[in-house]
Amino acid sequence: MSEERYKSPALKTTSNISLNPEESPNPRKTPIQILHEYGIKRGFLPVYEMEKAEGEAHHPSFVFSVKIGEITCTGQGHSKKAAKHLAAAAALNVLQIHAEKLHVPVKSDSNRAETDHPNPPNSVGILQELALQRGWRLPQYTVLIEAGPPHKREFTVSCRLESLSETAIGNSKKAAKKSAAEKMVARLQSLSGGSEITWVRQLFLHIVKWLQEEAASYCVYCVFQSPKPSVLIENLRNSLGERMSLLRGNPLSALHTDYIQMMLELSKEQGFEVTYFNIDEPTVNGMYQCLAELSTSPVVVCHGAGISCSNAHNAAAHSALQYIKIMASK
Known part of the structure:
Protein backbone atom coordinates (compact mmCIF):
# COMPACT_ATOMS: atom_id res chain seq x y z
CA MET A 1 0.00 0.00 0.00
CA SER A 2 1.34 3.38 -0.91
CA GLU A 3 0.85 6.55 1.06
CA GLU A 4 0.01 10.11 0.08
CA ARG A 5 -0.03 12.88 2.62
CA TYR A 6 -1.76 16.23 2.89
CA LYS A 7 0.01 17.94 5.77
CA SER A 8 -1.53 20.33 8.22
CA PRO A 9 0.04 21.97 11.28
CA ALA A 10 -0.13 18.88 13.53
CA LEU A 11 2.62 16.69 12.06
CA LYS A 12 2.40 12.95 12.42
CA THR A 13 4.63 10.06 11.32
CA THR A 14 2.99 6.98 9.86
CA SER A 15 4.32 3.75 8.41
CA ASN A 16 3.31 1.88 5.28
CA ILE A 17 0.76 -0.87 5.65
CA SER A 18 -0.04 -3.69 3.25
CA LEU A 19 -3.05 -5.81 2.42
CA ASN A 20 -2.55 -9.41 1.41
CA PRO A 21 -5.79 -11.35 1.94
CA GLU A 22 -6.46 -14.80 0.55
CA GLU A 23 -9.84 -16.28 -0.18
CA SER A 24 -10.91 -18.88 2.37
CA PRO A 25 -12.94 -21.98 1.46
CA ASN A 26 -14.89 -21.51 4.69
CA PRO A 27 -17.00 -18.43 5.45
CA ARG A 28 -14.89 -15.90 7.32
CA LYS A 29 -16.03 -14.86 10.75
CA THR A 30 -17.31 -11.34 11.17
CA PRO A 31 -15.58 -8.76 13.41
CA ILE A 32 -18.47 -9.13 15.88
CA GLN A 33 -17.93 -12.89 16.09
CA ILE A 34 -14.16 -12.57 16.47
CA LEU A 35 -14.51 -9.94 19.21
CA HIS A 36 -17.13 -12.06 20.99
CA GLU A 37 -14.80 -15.07 21.01
CA TYR A 38 -11.99 -12.87 22.31
CA GLY A 39 -14.27 -11.64 25.10
CA ILE A 40 -15.25 -15.17 26.09
CA LYS A 41 -11.58 -16.17 26.39
CA SER A 65 -20.11 2.07 20.35
CA VAL A 66 -18.64 -1.11 21.79
CA LYS A 67 -16.98 -1.48 25.19
CA ILE A 68 -14.79 -4.48 25.96
CA GLY A 69 -12.72 -4.35 29.11
CA GLU A 70 -11.17 -0.90 29.34
CA ILE A 71 -11.42 -0.23 25.59
CA THR A 72 -14.24 1.73 23.94
CA CYS A 73 -14.53 2.10 20.16
CA THR A 74 -17.14 3.51 17.81
CA GLY A 75 -18.20 2.77 14.24
CA GLN A 76 -20.44 4.61 11.78
CA GLY A 77 -22.30 2.87 8.96
CA HIS A 78 -25.33 3.05 6.71
CA SER A 79 -27.01 0.23 8.66
CA LYS A 80 -27.02 -0.83 12.31
CA LYS A 81 -25.28 -4.06 11.35
CA ALA A 82 -22.50 -2.28 9.46
CA ALA A 83 -21.98 0.22 12.31
CA LYS A 84 -21.67 -2.60 14.87
CA HIS A 85 -19.23 -4.48 12.63
CA LEU A 86 -17.12 -1.34 12.25
CA ALA A 87 -17.10 -0.72 16.00
CA ALA A 88 -15.98 -4.33 16.54
CA ALA A 89 -13.31 -3.96 13.82
CA ALA A 90 -12.00 -0.83 15.53
CA ALA A 91 -11.82 -2.66 18.86
CA LEU A 92 -9.90 -5.52 17.25
CA ASN A 93 -7.46 -2.99 15.80
CA VAL A 94 -6.87 -1.48 19.25
CA LEU A 95 -6.37 -4.92 20.79
CA GLN A 96 -3.81 -5.67 18.07
CA ILE A 97 -1.95 -2.44 18.83
CA HIS A 98 -1.78 -3.08 22.57
CA ALA A 99 -1.08 -6.84 22.40
CA GLU A 100 2.35 -7.93 23.59
CA LYS A 101 4.81 -8.91 20.87
CA LEU A 102 5.53 -12.59 20.50
CA HIS A 103 9.15 -13.26 19.66
CA VAL A 104 9.69 -16.18 17.29
CA PRO A 105 13.19 -17.42 16.43
CA VAL A 106 13.95 -17.01 12.72
CA LYS A 107 14.29 -20.27 10.84
CA SER A 108 17.62 -20.66 9.06
CA ASP A 109 17.54 -20.91 5.27
CA SER A 110 20.57 -23.20 5.22
CA ASN A 111 20.13 -26.97 4.88
CA ARG A 112 22.09 -27.92 7.98
CA ALA A 113 21.73 -31.30 9.64
CA GLU A 114 19.09 -31.50 12.35
CA THR A 115 21.82 -32.16 14.93
CA ASP A 116 22.87 -28.50 14.52
CA HIS A 117 19.52 -27.56 16.13
CA PRO A 118 19.01 -29.95 19.05
CA ASN A 119 15.99 -27.92 20.27
CA PRO A 120 14.17 -26.58 17.19
CA PRO A 121 11.22 -24.26 17.91
CA ASN A 122 7.78 -25.89 18.05
CA SER A 123 6.00 -23.94 15.31
CA VAL A 124 2.69 -25.72 15.94
CA GLY A 125 2.73 -24.59 19.56
CA ILE A 126 3.91 -21.08 18.61
CA LEU A 127 0.97 -20.62 16.23
CA GLN A 128 -1.53 -21.86 18.81
CA GLU A 129 -0.12 -19.53 21.49
CA LEU A 130 -0.17 -16.61 19.05
CA ALA A 131 -3.83 -17.26 18.15
CA LEU A 132 -4.83 -17.38 21.83
CA GLN A 133 -2.93 -14.15 22.60
CA ARG A 134 -4.54 -12.32 19.69
CA GLY A 135 -8.04 -13.73 20.12
CA TRP A 136 -7.94 -15.38 16.67
CA ARG A 137 -9.41 -18.71 15.67
CA LEU A 138 -7.01 -21.58 16.33
CA PRO A 139 -4.95 -22.77 13.35
CA GLN A 140 -6.69 -25.39 11.21
CA TYR A 141 -4.71 -28.26 9.69
CA THR A 142 -6.14 -30.32 6.81
CA VAL A 143 -4.67 -33.31 4.98
CA LEU A 144 -5.13 -32.41 1.32
CA ILE A 145 -3.30 -35.23 -0.47
CA GLU A 146 -2.12 -38.69 0.55
CA ALA A 147 -0.01 -40.34 -2.15
CA GLY A 148 2.79 -42.81 -2.80
CA PRO A 149 3.36 -46.53 -2.08
CA PRO A 150 2.87 -47.84 1.49
CA HIS A 151 6.60 -47.84 2.22
CA LYS A 152 7.07 -44.28 0.94
CA ARG A 153 3.92 -42.28 1.65
CA GLU A 154 3.76 -38.52 1.14
CA PHE A 155 1.25 -36.24 2.84
CA THR A 156 0.27 -32.71 1.83
CA VAL A 157 -1.15 -30.70 4.74
CA SER A 158 -2.54 -27.17 4.75
CA CYS A 159 -2.32 -24.77 7.69
CA ARG A 160 -4.95 -22.00 7.82
CA LEU A 161 -4.78 -19.07 10.25
CA GLU A 162 -7.57 -16.54 9.77
CA SER A 163 -7.38 -15.61 6.06
CA LEU A 164 -3.83 -16.94 5.51
CA SER A 165 -3.01 -20.41 4.23
CA GLU A 166 0.21 -22.40 3.75
CA THR A 167 0.80 -25.97 2.55
CA ALA A 168 3.69 -28.39 3.05
CA ILE A 169 4.65 -31.97 2.18
CA GLY A 170 6.09 -34.58 4.56
CA ASN A 171 6.64 -38.33 4.86
CA SER A 172 4.13 -38.38 7.74
CA LYS A 173 1.09 -36.32 8.71
CA LYS A 174 2.97 -35.00 11.73
CA ALA A 175 5.99 -33.91 9.68
CA ALA A 176 3.82 -32.23 7.05
CA LYS A 177 1.81 -30.44 9.75
CA LYS A 178 5.00 -29.19 11.38
CA SER A 179 6.40 -27.95 8.06
CA ALA A 180 3.14 -26.15 7.25
CA ALA A 181 3.22 -24.46 10.67
CA GLU A 182 6.85 -23.40 10.10
CA LYS A 183 5.88 -21.84 6.76
CA MET A 184 3.00 -19.99 8.43
CA VAL A 185 5.33 -18.61 11.12
CA ALA A 186 7.70 -17.43 8.37
CA ARG A 187 4.73 -15.84 6.58
CA LEU A 188 3.71 -13.93 9.71
CA GLN A 189 7.30 -12.80 10.26
CA SER A 190 7.36 -11.53 6.68
CA LEU A 191 4.13 -9.58 7.22
CA SER A 192 5.61 -8.04 10.36
CA GLY A 193 8.90 -7.15 8.69
CA GLY A 194 11.10 -9.06 11.14
CA SER A 195 11.40 -11.95 13.59
CA GLU A 196 8.84 -10.40 15.96
CA ILE A 197 5.22 -11.09 15.00
CA THR A 198 3.32 -7.88 15.63
CA TRP A 199 0.68 -7.71 12.87
CA VAL A 200 -0.45 -4.31 14.15
CA ARG A 201 -2.86 -3.50 11.31
CA GLN A 202 -2.97 -6.69 9.27
CA LEU A 203 -6.13 -8.12 10.87
CA PHE A 204 -7.82 -4.72 10.70
CA LEU A 205 -7.13 -4.48 6.98
CA HIS A 206 -8.39 -8.01 6.36
CA ILE A 207 -11.60 -6.88 8.08
CA VAL A 208 -11.67 -3.79 5.85
CA LYS A 209 -11.64 -6.17 2.86
CA TRP A 210 -14.53 -8.11 4.34
CA LEU A 211 -16.51 -4.97 5.05
CA GLN A 212 -16.43 -3.95 1.38
CA GLU A 213 -19.24 -6.47 0.91
CA GLU A 214 -21.38 -4.52 3.40
CA ALA A 215 -21.05 -0.91 2.24
CA ALA A 216 -19.37 1.28 -0.39
CA SER A 217 -17.90 3.64 2.19
CA TYR A 218 -17.73 3.80 5.93
CA CYS A 219 -15.94 5.39 8.83
CA VAL A 220 -14.50 3.96 12.04
CA TYR A 221 -12.54 5.43 14.89
CA CYS A 222 -10.63 3.82 17.71
CA VAL A 223 -9.77 4.88 21.22
CA PHE A 224 -6.02 4.53 21.73
CA GLN A 225 -3.06 6.68 22.64
CA SER A 226 -1.93 8.88 19.74
CA PRO A 227 1.84 9.26 19.32
CA LYS A 228 1.52 13.07 19.34
CA PRO A 229 -0.97 15.57 20.82
CA SER A 230 -4.02 15.92 18.60
CA VAL A 231 -7.37 17.66 18.41
CA LEU A 232 -10.14 16.12 20.50
CA ILE A 233 -13.20 15.18 18.46
CA GLU A 234 -15.32 16.53 21.32
CA ASN A 235 -13.77 20.00 20.89
CA LEU A 236 -14.83 20.24 17.24
CA ARG A 237 -18.49 20.73 18.16
CA ASN A 238 -17.53 23.89 20.08
CA SER A 239 -15.34 25.28 17.31
CA LEU A 240 -16.32 28.67 15.86
CA GLY A 241 -13.96 28.37 12.89
CA GLU A 242 -15.25 29.45 9.49
CA ARG A 243 -14.78 26.05 7.81
CA MET A 244 -16.31 24.17 10.72
CA SER A 245 -19.30 26.53 10.82
CA LEU A 246 -19.88 26.03 7.08
CA LEU A 247 -19.66 22.26 7.46
CA ARG A 248 -21.99 22.25 10.46
CA GLY A 249 -24.66 24.43 8.87
CA ASN A 250 -24.82 23.20 5.26
CA PRO A 251 -25.26 19.93 3.34
CA LEU A 252 -21.96 18.63 2.03
CA SER A 253 -23.29 18.52 -1.53
CA ALA A 254 -23.99 22.26 -1.39
CA LEU A 255 -20.52 23.18 -0.14
CA HIS A 256 -18.02 21.49 -2.41
CA THR A 257 -17.32 18.72 -4.88
CA ASP A 258 -13.59 18.75 -4.14
CA TYR A 259 -13.81 17.12 -0.72
CA ILE A 260 -10.04 16.61 -0.55
CA GLN A 261 -9.47 20.36 -0.67
CA MET A 262 -12.29 20.96 1.76
CA MET A 263 -10.81 18.44 4.22
CA LEU A 264 -7.36 20.00 3.82
CA GLU A 265 -8.71 23.46 4.63
CA LEU A 266 -10.67 22.14 7.60
CA SER A 267 -7.65 20.24 8.97
CA LYS A 268 -5.48 23.36 8.74
CA GLU A 269 -8.12 25.40 10.54
CA GLN A 270 -8.63 22.85 13.32
CA GLY A 271 -4.99 21.74 13.68
CA PHE A 272 -5.04 18.06 12.74
CA GLU A 273 -3.40 16.11 9.91
CA VAL A 274 -4.97 14.04 7.12
CA THR A 275 -3.08 11.08 5.64
CA TYR A 276 -4.30 9.02 2.67
CA PHE A 277 -3.25 5.37 2.28
CA ASN A 278 -3.78 3.80 -1.15
CA ILE A 279 -4.85 0.15 -0.95
CA ASP A 280 -3.13 -1.85 -3.68
CA GLU A 281 -6.01 -4.27 -4.27
CA PRO A 282 -9.12 -3.03 -6.11
CA THR A 283 -12.64 -3.69 -4.82
CA VAL A 284 -14.65 -6.65 -6.06
CA ASN A 285 -16.06 -4.26 -8.68
CA GLY A 286 -12.58 -3.25 -9.86
CA MET A 287 -12.61 0.20 -8.24
CA TYR A 288 -9.65 1.97 -6.62
CA GLN A 289 -9.77 2.30 -2.85
CA CYS A 290 -7.94 4.10 -0.06
CA LEU A 291 -8.07 4.90 3.65
CA ALA A 292 -8.01 8.43 5.07
CA GLU A 293 -6.65 8.79 8.60
CA LEU A 294 -7.21 11.91 10.72
CA SER A 295 -4.79 12.63 13.56
CA THR A 296 -7.63 13.48 15.92
CA SER A 297 -8.22 11.94 19.31
CA PRO A 298 -9.72 9.39 18.98
CA VAL A 299 -8.10 8.66 15.63
CA VAL A 300 -10.56 8.56 12.71
CA VAL A 301 -10.08 6.13 9.80
CA CYS A 302 -12.35 6.40 6.74
CA HIS A 303 -12.63 4.34 3.56
CA GLY A 304 -13.33 5.49 0.02
CA ALA A 305 -13.65 3.83 -3.38
CA GLY A 306 -13.83 5.29 -6.89
CA ILE A 307 -13.13 4.79 -10.58
CA SER A 308 -9.71 6.44 -10.16
CA CYS A 309 -7.22 6.95 -7.35
CA SER A 310 -8.24 10.60 -6.97
CA ASN A 311 -11.92 9.62 -6.90
CA ALA A 312 -11.16 7.15 -4.11
CA HIS A 313 -9.37 9.87 -2.14
CA ASN A 314 -12.30 12.21 -2.70
CA ALA A 315 -14.74 9.55 -1.47
CA ALA A 316 -12.65 8.91 1.66
CA ALA A 317 -12.48 12.65 2.35
CA HIS A 318 -16.27 12.85 1.90
CA SER A 319 -16.78 10.05 4.45
CA ALA A 320 -14.47 11.81 6.92
CA LEU A 321 -16.26 15.14 6.47
CA GLN A 322 -19.62 13.44 6.94
CA TYR A 323 -18.40 11.86 10.18
CA ILE A 324 -17.02 15.16 11.52
CA LYS A 325 -20.29 16.87 10.58
CA ILE A 326 -22.25 14.28 12.58
CA MET A 327 -19.98 14.52 15.64
CA ALA A 328 -19.82 18.33 15.52
CA SER A 329 -23.62 18.58 15.38
CA LYS A 330 -24.32 16.46 18.47
Whole structure:
Protein backbone atom coordinates (compact mmCIF):
# COMPACT_ATOMS: atom_id res chain seq x y z
CA MET A 1 0.00 0.00 0.00
CA SER A 2 1.34 3.38 -0.91
CA GLU A 3 0.85 6.55 1.06
CA GLU A 4 0.01 10.11 0.08
CA ARG A 5 -0.03 12.88 2.62
CA TYR A 6 -1.76 16.23 2.89
CA LYS A 7 0.01 17.94 5.77
CA SER A 8 -1.53 20.33 8.22
CA PRO A 9 0.04 21.97 11.28
CA ALA A 10 -0.13 18.88 13.53
CA LEU A 11 2.62 16.69 12.06
CA LYS A 12 2.40 12.95 12.42
CA THR A 13 4.63 10.06 11.32
CA THR A 14 2.99 6.98 9.86
CA SER A 15 4.32 3.75 8.41
CA ASN A 16 3.31 1.88 5.28
CA ILE A 17 0.76 -0.87 5.65
CA SER A 18 -0.04 -3.69 3.25
CA LEU A 19 -3.05 -5.81 2.42
CA ASN A 20 -2.55 -9.41 1.41
CA PRO A 21 -5.79 -11.35 1.94
CA GLU A 22 -6.46 -14.80 0.55
CA GLU A 23 -9.84 -16.28 -0.18
CA SER A 24 -10.91 -18.88 2.37
CA PRO A 25 -12.94 -21.98 1.46
CA ASN A 26 -14.89 -21.51 4.69
CA PRO A 27 -17.00 -18.43 5.45
CA ARG A 28 -14.89 -15.90 7.32
CA LYS A 29 -16.03 -14.86 10.75
CA THR A 30 -17.31 -11.34 11.17
CA PRO A 31 -15.58 -8.76 13.41
CA ILE A 32 -18.47 -9.13 15.88
CA GLN A 33 -17.93 -12.89 16.09
CA ILE A 34 -14.16 -12.57 16.47
CA LEU A 35 -14.51 -9.94 19.21
CA HIS A 36 -17.13 -12.06 20.99
CA GLU A 37 -14.80 -15.07 21.01
CA TYR A 38 -11.99 -12.87 22.31
CA GLY A 39 -14.27 -11.64 25.10
CA ILE A 40 -15.25 -15.17 26.09
CA LYS A 41 -11.58 -16.17 26.39
CA ARG A 42 -10.76 -13.06 28.44
CA GLY A 43 -13.84 -13.18 30.67
CA PHE A 44 -15.52 -9.93 29.57
CA LEU A 45 -18.04 -9.82 26.75
CA PRO A 46 -18.33 -6.79 24.43
CA VAL A 47 -21.27 -4.45 25.06
CA TYR A 48 -22.78 -2.53 22.11
CA GLU A 49 -24.82 0.66 22.32
CA MET A 50 -26.38 2.79 19.60
CA GLU A 51 -25.10 6.35 20.00
CA LYS A 52 -26.89 8.08 17.15
CA ALA A 53 -29.24 7.49 14.20
CA GLU A 54 -29.87 10.14 11.60
CA GLY A 55 -30.02 10.86 7.87
CA GLU A 56 -32.64 10.45 5.19
CA ALA A 57 -34.63 7.24 4.82
CA HIS A 58 -32.73 6.35 1.62
CA HIS A 59 -29.34 7.19 3.17
CA PRO A 60 -29.44 6.60 6.94
CA SER A 61 -26.41 6.86 9.22
CA PHE A 62 -25.93 4.97 12.48
CA VAL A 63 -23.22 5.28 15.14
CA PHE A 64 -22.61 2.34 17.51
CA SER A 65 -20.11 2.07 20.35
CA VAL A 66 -18.64 -1.11 21.79
CA LYS A 67 -16.98 -1.48 25.19
CA ILE A 68 -14.79 -4.48 25.96
CA GLY A 69 -12.72 -4.35 29.11
CA GLU A 70 -11.17 -0.90 29.34
CA ILE A 71 -11.42 -0.23 25.59
CA THR A 72 -14.24 1.73 23.94
CA CYS A 73 -14.53 2.10 20.16
CA THR A 74 -17.14 3.51 17.81
CA GLY A 75 -18.20 2.77 14.24
CA GLN A 76 -20.44 4.61 11.78
CA GLY A 77 -22.30 2.87 8.96
CA HIS A 78 -25.33 3.05 6.71
CA SER A 79 -27.01 0.23 8.66
CA LYS A 80 -27.02 -0.83 12.31
CA LYS A 81 -25.28 -4.06 11.35
CA ALA A 82 -22.50 -2.28 9.46
CA ALA A 83 -21.98 0.22 12.31
CA LYS A 84 -21.67 -2.60 14.87
CA HIS A 85 -19.23 -4.48 12.63
CA LEU A 86 -17.12 -1.34 12.25
CA ALA A 87 -17.10 -0.72 16.00
CA ALA A 88 -15.98 -4.33 16.54
CA ALA A 89 -13.31 -3.96 13.82
CA ALA A 90 -12.00 -0.83 15.53
CA ALA A 91 -11.82 -2.66 18.86
CA LEU A 92 -9.90 -5.52 17.25
CA ASN A 93 -7.46 -2.99 15.80
CA VAL A 94 -6.87 -1.48 19.25
CA LEU A 95 -6.37 -4.92 20.79
CA GLN A 96 -3.81 -5.67 18.07
CA ILE A 97 -1.95 -2.44 18.83
CA HIS A 98 -1.78 -3.08 22.57
CA ALA A 99 -1.08 -6.84 22.40
CA GLU A 100 2.35 -7.93 23.59
CA LYS A 101 4.81 -8.91 20.87
CA LEU A 102 5.53 -12.59 20.50
CA HIS A 103 9.15 -13.26 19.66
CA VAL A 104 9.69 -16.18 17.29
CA PRO A 105 13.19 -17.42 16.43
CA VAL A 106 13.95 -17.01 12.72
CA LYS A 107 14.29 -20.27 10.84
CA SER A 108 17.62 -20.66 9.06
CA ASP A 109 17.54 -20.91 5.27
CA SER A 110 20.57 -23.20 5.22
CA ASN A 111 20.13 -26.97 4.88
CA ARG A 112 22.09 -27.92 7.98
CA ALA A 113 21.73 -31.30 9.64
CA GLU A 114 19.09 -31.50 12.35
CA THR A 115 21.82 -32.16 14.93
CA ASP A 116 22.87 -28.50 14.52
CA HIS A 117 19.52 -27.56 16.13
CA PRO A 118 19.01 -29.95 19.05
CA ASN A 119 15.99 -27.92 20.27
CA PRO A 120 14.17 -26.58 17.19
CA PRO A 121 11.22 -24.26 17.91
CA ASN A 122 7.78 -25.89 18.05
CA SER A 123 6.00 -23.94 15.31
CA VAL A 124 2.69 -25.72 15.94
CA GLY A 125 2.73 -24.59 19.56
CA ILE A 126 3.91 -21.08 18.61
CA LEU A 127 0.97 -20.62 16.23
CA GLN A 128 -1.53 -21.86 18.81
CA GLU A 129 -0.12 -19.53 21.49
CA LEU A 130 -0.17 -16.61 19.05
CA ALA A 131 -3.83 -17.26 18.15
CA LEU A 132 -4.83 -17.38 21.83
CA GLN A 133 -2.93 -14.15 22.60
CA ARG A 134 -4.54 -12.32 19.69
CA GLY A 135 -8.04 -13.73 20.12
CA TRP A 136 -7.94 -15.38 16.67
CA ARG A 137 -9.41 -18.71 15.67
CA LEU A 138 -7.01 -21.58 16.33
CA PRO A 139 -4.95 -22.77 13.35
CA GLN A 140 -6.69 -25.39 11.21
CA TYR A 141 -4.71 -28.26 9.69
CA THR A 142 -6.14 -30.32 6.81
CA VAL A 143 -4.67 -33.31 4.98
CA LEU A 144 -5.13 -32.41 1.32
CA ILE A 145 -3.30 -35.23 -0.47
CA GLU A 146 -2.12 -38.69 0.55
CA ALA A 147 -0.01 -40.34 -2.15
CA GLY A 148 2.79 -42.81 -2.80
CA PRO A 149 3.36 -46.53 -2.08
CA PRO A 150 2.87 -47.84 1.49
CA HIS A 151 6.60 -47.84 2.22
CA LYS A 152 7.07 -44.28 0.94
CA ARG A 153 3.92 -42.28 1.65
CA GLU A 154 3.76 -38.52 1.14
CA PHE A 155 1.25 -36.24 2.84
CA THR A 156 0.27 -32.71 1.83
CA VAL A 157 -1.15 -30.70 4.74
CA SER A 158 -2.54 -27.17 4.75
CA CYS A 159 -2.32 -24.77 7.69
CA ARG A 160 -4.95 -22.00 7.82
CA LEU A 161 -4.78 -19.07 10.25
CA GLU A 162 -7.57 -16.54 9.77
CA SER A 163 -7.38 -15.61 6.06
CA LEU A 164 -3.83 -16.94 5.51
CA SER A 165 -3.01 -20.41 4.23
CA GLU A 166 0.21 -22.40 3.75
CA THR A 167 0.80 -25.97 2.55
CA ALA A 168 3.69 -28.39 3.05
CA ILE A 169 4.65 -31.97 2.18
CA GLY A 170 6.09 -34.58 4.56
CA ASN A 171 6.64 -38.33 4.86
CA SER A 172 4.13 -38.38 7.74
CA LYS A 173 1.09 -36.32 8.71
CA LYS A 174 2.97 -35.00 11.73
CA ALA A 175 5.99 -33.91 9.68
CA ALA A 176 3.82 -32.23 7.05
CA LYS A 177 1.81 -30.44 9.75
CA LYS A 178 5.00 -29.19 11.38
CA SER A 179 6.40 -27.95 8.06
CA ALA A 180 3.14 -26.15 7.25
CA ALA A 181 3.22 -24.46 10.67
CA GLU A 182 6.85 -23.40 10.10
CA LYS A 183 5.88 -21.84 6.76
CA MET A 184 3.00 -19.99 8.43
CA VAL A 185 5.33 -18.61 11.12
CA ALA A 186 7.70 -17.43 8.37
CA ARG A 187 4.73 -15.84 6.58
CA LEU A 188 3.71 -13.93 9.71
CA GLN A 189 7.30 -12.80 10.26
CA SER A 190 7.36 -11.53 6.68
CA LEU A 191 4.13 -9.58 7.22
CA SER A 192 5.61 -8.04 10.36
CA GLY A 193 8.90 -7.15 8.69
CA GLY A 194 11.10 -9.06 11.14
CA SER A 195 11.40 -11.95 13.59
CA GLU A 196 8.84 -10.40 15.96
CA ILE A 197 5.22 -11.09 15.00
CA THR A 198 3.32 -7.88 15.63
CA TRP A 199 0.68 -7.71 12.87
CA VAL A 200 -0.45 -4.31 14.15
CA ARG A 201 -2.86 -3.50 11.31
CA GLN A 202 -2.97 -6.69 9.27
CA LEU A 203 -6.13 -8.12 10.87
CA PHE A 204 -7.82 -4.72 10.70
CA LEU A 205 -7.13 -4.48 6.98
CA HIS A 206 -8.39 -8.01 6.36
CA ILE A 207 -11.60 -6.88 8.08
CA VAL A 208 -11.67 -3.79 5.85
CA LYS A 209 -11.64 -6.17 2.86
CA TRP A 210 -14.53 -8.11 4.34
CA LEU A 211 -16.51 -4.97 5.05
CA GLN A 212 -16.43 -3.95 1.38
CA GLU A 213 -19.24 -6.47 0.91
CA GLU A 214 -21.38 -4.52 3.40
CA ALA A 215 -21.05 -0.91 2.24
CA ALA A 216 -19.37 1.28 -0.39
CA SER A 217 -17.90 3.64 2.19
CA TYR A 218 -17.73 3.80 5.93
CA CYS A 219 -15.94 5.39 8.83
CA VAL A 220 -14.50 3.96 12.04
CA TYR A 221 -12.54 5.43 14.89
CA CYS A 222 -10.63 3.82 17.71
CA VAL A 223 -9.77 4.88 21.22
CA PHE A 224 -6.02 4.53 21.73
CA GLN A 225 -3.06 6.68 22.64
CA SER A 226 -1.93 8.88 19.74
CA PRO A 227 1.84 9.26 19.32
CA LYS A 228 1.52 13.07 19.34
CA PRO A 229 -0.97 15.57 20.82
CA SER A 230 -4.02 15.92 18.60
CA VAL A 231 -7.37 17.66 18.41
CA LEU A 232 -10.14 16.12 20.50
CA ILE A 233 -13.20 15.18 18.46
CA GLU A 234 -15.32 16.53 21.32
CA ASN A 235 -13.77 20.00 20.89
CA LEU A 236 -14.83 20.24 17.24
CA ARG A 237 -18.49 20.73 18.16
CA ASN A 238 -17.53 23.89 20.08
CA SER A 239 -15.34 25.28 17.31
CA LEU A 240 -16.32 28.67 15.86
CA GLY A 241 -13.96 28.37 12.89
CA GLU A 242 -15.25 29.45 9.49
CA ARG A 243 -14.78 26.05 7.81
CA MET A 244 -16.31 24.17 10.72
CA SER A 245 -19.30 26.53 10.82
CA LEU A 246 -19.88 26.03 7.08
CA LEU A 247 -19.66 22.26 7.46
CA ARG A 248 -21.99 22.25 10.46
CA GLY A 249 -24.66 24.43 8.87
CA ASN A 250 -24.82 23.20 5.26
CA PRO A 251 -25.26 19.93 3.34
CA LEU A 252 -21.96 18.63 2.03
CA SER A 253 -23.29 18.52 -1.53
CA ALA A 254 -23.99 22.26 -1.39
CA LEU A 255 -20.52 23.18 -0.14
CA HIS A 256 -18.02 21.49 -2.41
CA THR A 257 -17.32 18.72 -4.88
CA ASP A 258 -13.59 18.75 -4.14
CA TYR A 259 -13.81 17.12 -0.72
CA ILE A 260 -10.04 16.61 -0.55
CA GLN A 261 -9.47 20.36 -0.67
CA MET A 262 -12.29 20.96 1.76
CA MET A 263 -10.81 18.44 4.22
CA LEU A 264 -7.36 20.00 3.82
CA GLU A 265 -8.71 23.46 4.63
CA LEU A 266 -10.67 22.14 7.60
CA SER A 267 -7.65 20.24 8.97
CA LYS A 268 -5.48 23.36 8.74
CA GLU A 269 -8.12 25.40 10.54
CA GLN A 270 -8.63 22.85 13.32
CA GLY A 271 -4.99 21.74 13.68
CA PHE A 272 -5.04 18.06 12.74
CA GLU A 273 -3.40 16.11 9.91
CA VAL A 274 -4.97 14.04 7.12
CA THR A 275 -3.08 11.08 5.64
CA TYR A 276 -4.30 9.02 2.67
CA PHE A 277 -3.25 5.37 2.28
CA ASN A 278 -3.78 3.80 -1.15
CA ILE A 279 -4.85 0.15 -0.95
CA ASP A 280 -3.13 -1.85 -3.68
CA GLU A 281 -6.01 -4.27 -4.27
CA PRO A 282 -9.12 -3.03 -6.11
CA THR A 283 -12.64 -3.69 -4.82
CA VAL A 284 -14.65 -6.65 -6.06
CA ASN A 285 -16.06 -4.26 -8.68
CA GLY A 286 -12.58 -3.25 -9.86
CA MET A 287 -12.61 0.20 -8.24
CA TYR A 288 -9.65 1.97 -6.62
CA GLN A 289 -9.77 2.30 -2.85
CA CYS A 290 -7.94 4.10 -0.06
CA LEU A 291 -8.07 4.90 3.65
CA ALA A 292 -8.01 8.43 5.07
CA GLU A 293 -6.65 8.79 8.60
CA LEU A 294 -7.21 11.91 10.72
CA SER A 295 -4.79 12.63 13.56
CA THR A 296 -7.63 13.48 15.92
CA SER A 297 -8.22 11.94 19.31
CA PRO A 298 -9.72 9.39 18.98
CA VAL A 299 -8.10 8.66 15.63
CA VAL A 300 -10.56 8.56 12.71
CA VAL A 301 -10.08 6.13 9.80
CA CYS A 302 -12.35 6.40 6.74
CA HIS A 303 -12.63 4.34 3.56
CA GLY A 304 -13.33 5.49 0.02
CA ALA A 305 -13.65 3.83 -3.38
CA GLY A 306 -13.83 5.29 -6.89
CA ILE A 307 -13.13 4.79 -10.58
CA SER A 308 -9.71 6.44 -10.16
CA CYS A 309 -7.22 6.95 -7.35
CA SER A 310 -8.24 10.60 -6.97
CA ASN A 311 -11.92 9.62 -6.90
CA ALA A 312 -11.16 7.15 -4.11
CA HIS A 313 -9.37 9.87 -2.14
CA ASN A 314 -12.30 12.21 -2.70
CA ALA A 315 -14.74 9.55 -1.47
CA ALA A 316 -12.65 8.91 1.66
CA ALA A 317 -12.48 12.65 2.35
CA HIS A 318 -16.27 12.85 1.90
CA SER A 319 -16.78 10.05 4.45
CA ALA A 320 -14.47 11.81 6.92
CA LEU A 321 -16.26 15.14 6.47
CA GLN A 322 -19.62 13.44 6.94
CA TYR A 323 -18.40 11.86 10.18
CA ILE A 324 -17.02 15.16 11.52
CA LYS A 325 -20.29 16.87 10.58
CA ILE A 326 -22.25 14.28 12.58
CA MET A 327 -19.98 14.52 15.64
CA ALA A 328 -19.82 18.33 15.52
CA SER A 329 -23.62 18.58 15.38
CA LYS A 330 -24.32 16.46 18.47
